[in-house]
Amino acid sequence: MRGRYLKLGTGELAAAASFAVVAVALVMPRLAGPDDSAALWSALVPLLVVLVQAGVYWLAARSWVERAPMPVAVAGVYRVFRIADAVLLGAGLVGILVWWPDQAGTALLVVAVWLFAVVEYLNYFVVRLAYPLSRWFTTVGQWRAPQLVRDLRTSAPAPRSRNRPDPS
Template sequence: MVLRRMRTLAVLELANVIIISVALLAVFRMPPTVSNLTGLVLVAAFLVEGGVYWWLKARQLVTRAPAPAGMATFRLLRRVNVVLLAAGAVVIAADSVASGMGVRSWPGVALWVFAVLEYVNYFHVQLMHDTRADLARLFTRGLHRSHLARDLTARR
């Protein structure tokens, strides 16, 4: 059951890249401004990272490895992602100011916030609680370190 859950999470994170992009650009006709595309690229990047992590975590279970493969890469990504988020904030702020702080840049700001939340959710504290067990643990013990954060600090 745990293996199926991890595979489902991997597929959903990767599918969400397509779903969110199509929904925002085609269905809701989000203007393809620099701000909006920057936010979208950041969200997509973090969703891909999350999807890859869940695939590697599922593989760890199958192979009974002590840790998921690729943890050195994820340690690097934990630092690189902070730089990407900071650069994204600068790009979005500059584009928003240049375009007159209009409504057209708001989706980019919202997407950047979503990217920050995805980063925190994967690399630090589990923010997503979508199962009964997750919710029960949240209400009884509060927030806890994410799976990836625990894997990053284990067996260095």
């Protein structure tokens, strides 16, 4: 499992880096103006954030996989990410609508990037969507919880001190 998690983590980080490099080096120079750039970054930032969080999650999970539950502090951070990422996706959509590209091709690209960010968010925080192509159609309909969600569920909260006075 540790080797598999290493591949998943480095793969997500490499994907984030690839998207950023392609956007800066290949897409941005071809855009018509600042509104198109703003629309692209409104779609791309949520995707990059989710991919980096996912990569860090898989790499960090190597320390507890098959040994212990997810550490409480890490679980707390990812519970915050779950909410913050949804807000970031909403803000990204607002940015896309505010800076809607004039060119149909650019608009299609921006919407596709944002939708991919939504799919990645769903895949990590809502329902598992990533399966091998040979099993995808038969497995995705089972609505399985993503590994991150399962780790969050099994992470035990810190025990409350019995010596602490009752606040009431």
